[in-house]
Amino acid sequence: MFCGSNWCGHMVVIPFDDLGLSDLTPFPDIRNHRRWVCQRCGSREVSVMPDWRDPQVVQAERLRQGS
Numbered sequence: 001m002f003c004g005s006n007w008c009g010h011m012v013v014i015p016f017d018d019l020g021l022s023d024l025t026p027f028p029d030i031r032n033h034r035r036w037v038c039q040r041c042g043s044r045e046v047s048v049m050p051d052w053r054d055p056q057v058v059q060a061e062r063l064r065q066g067s
């Protein structure tokens with residue numbers, strides 16, 4: 001998900017498993033399932049979008065960032 005604030009631009013990647021939703025949940029419904037708030041600026045103007053990248057690429061990025 002991305003923060004929609006122009007000056008913030010905070011991005012958070014949330015593993016789908018953490019949402020506790022069925023794999024069959026239509027993506028547009030995910031937005032409605034929980035209150036999305038930017039953890040940095042508190043904005044609710046948050047855009048939610050799927051992370052279509054290869055899981056191995058995502059994993060490699062996490063390792064590189066040391067988190």
Ligand SMILES: [Zn+2]
Pocket residue numbers: 003004005008009010038039040041042043
């Ligand atoms: Zn923000």
